[in-house]
Amino acid sequence: MALPRKILVPTDFSDAAAAALDYAIELAASVGASVHLVHCYSFPILPFEAPYPVPHEHLASKLESESRKGLANLVLEHGRPGVEVSASARLGDARTGIQEAISDVGADLVCMGTHGRRGLNHLFFGSVAEYTVRVSNVPTLAVRASASA
DSSP states (O other), X not given: OOOOSEEEEEOOSSHHHHHHHHHHHHHHHHHTOEEEEEEEEOOXXXXXXXXXXXXXXXXXXXXXXXXXXXXXXXXXXXXXXXXXXXXXXEESOHHHHHHHHHHHHTOSEEEEEEOOOOHHHHHHHOOHHHHHHXXXXXXXXXXXXXXXX
């Protein structure tokens, strides 16, 4: 098995995702790989019918802008000299977006955070990391937030 050359790091801007990014950057530095961050965003689902029209174009633009700003901040905060780090934001479900990003960026390893949810939280929110481990065609490394300590 070859060492990774391109590591994909999905992020939801959580502590667990930051721990995975730190791990991926350290790994990339040691093996000469690059890192690509991806954030998938979607429109919020309102539990009620809005009493007024929601400006979809403005909302989409704002979500994309905030996603890109968050990604740029992560690159600045976690980047390391000698490790190429790129980033992209995608509109859509994280499960699908991560699988598409693997293909689009040519990733040969996914390094992602996991929240370690159990019980009802896991039932209601599911696990993007668990799904990715099950369906990914490249190795996937799940990192818990406490792993960075």
